[in-house]
Amino acid sequence: MPVTILDPHAGYVVLINTFTVEPDRADELMAVLSRATEQGMSAQPGFVSANLHVSVDRKHVANYAQWRSQPDIDAMMANPEARVHMVEAAKIATSFEPIYYALQETHGPS
Amino acid sequence: MPVTILDPHAGYVVLINTFTVEPDRADELMAVLSRATEQGMSAQPGFVSANLHVSVDRKHVANYAQWRSQPDIDAMMANPEARVHMVEAAKIATSFEPIYYALQETHGPS
Numbered sequence: 001m002p003v004t005i006l007d008p009h010a011g012y013v014v015l016i017n018t019f020t021v022e023p024d025r026a027d028e029l030m031a032v033l034s035r036a037t038e039q040g041m042s043a044q045p046g047f048v049s050a051n052l053h054v055s056v057d058r059k060h061v062a063n064y065a066q067w068r069s070q071p072d073i074d075a076m077m078a079n080p081e082a083r084v085h086m087v088e089a090a091k092i093a094t095s096f097e098p099i100y101y102a103l104q105e106t107h108g109p110s
Numbered sequence: 111m112p113v114t115i116l117d118p119h120a121g122y123v124v125l126i127n128t129f130t131v132e133p134d135r136a137d138e139l140m141a142v143l144s145r146a147t148e149q150g151m152s153a154q155p156g157f158v159s160a161n162l163h164v165s166v167d168r169k170h171v172a173n174y175a176q177w178r179s180q181p182d183i184d185a186m187m188a189n190p191e192a193r194v195h196m197v198e199a200a201k202i203a204t205s206f207e208p209i210y211y212a213l214q215e216t217h218g219p220s
Contacts, residue, residue: 006114047219053214064174099128099172101164107162109153110153
């Protein structure tokens with residue numbers, strides 16, 4: 001499994017999508033997002049990474065995704081295949097909130 | 111500036127704290143979080159990284175932080191110095207939602 005590097009100088013668009021989910025469906029949602037990434041997203045132009053997290057209380061799933069640029073994300077969103085996967089994930093989650101960010105600072109231990 | 115590595119095998123606790131903020135105060139909130147990290151958090155035992163993001167619409171600031179373990183986070187939360195910084199950030203933000211996660215999967219381009 002690869003690792004992901006967070007570097008403010010890379011200039012990526014960061015999409016943090018936070019899903020709210022019934023705890024007993026968290027694994028199911030993770031499986032859909034994992035499959036969606038492998039079968040759809042990861043071959044899209046400009047895709048850099050997806051990082052799938054489950055919250056300790058299992059009420060949330062978060063995808064921390066990096067994309068090369070906003071036009072790459074717009075093209076992905078307009079792709080019917082990508083949309084199928086998002087609809088599937090949205091059906092399992094009770095809600096989700098995608099927010100687009102720029103990484104500005106990275107701090108390590110002092 | 112260092113970079114941060116996301117690796118599911120590292121076994122860190124990931125704390126994603128999403129702040130909602132008036133867009134014209136986003137820079138002010140970022141400055142407080144940056145100072146809080148450099149002057150307080152980064153010297154705490156178990157601190158691994160903090161990654162500060164501003165949303166494209168400037169309505170959110172997100173801190174993607176890695177800690178070695180939950181007991182390290184609990185000790186930081188019980189530290190009055192850390193609390194001072196959190197209170198300062200909370201005053202600038204209109205709301206914030208800290209969620210604790212485990213990173214389960216990292217995907218790169220196919």
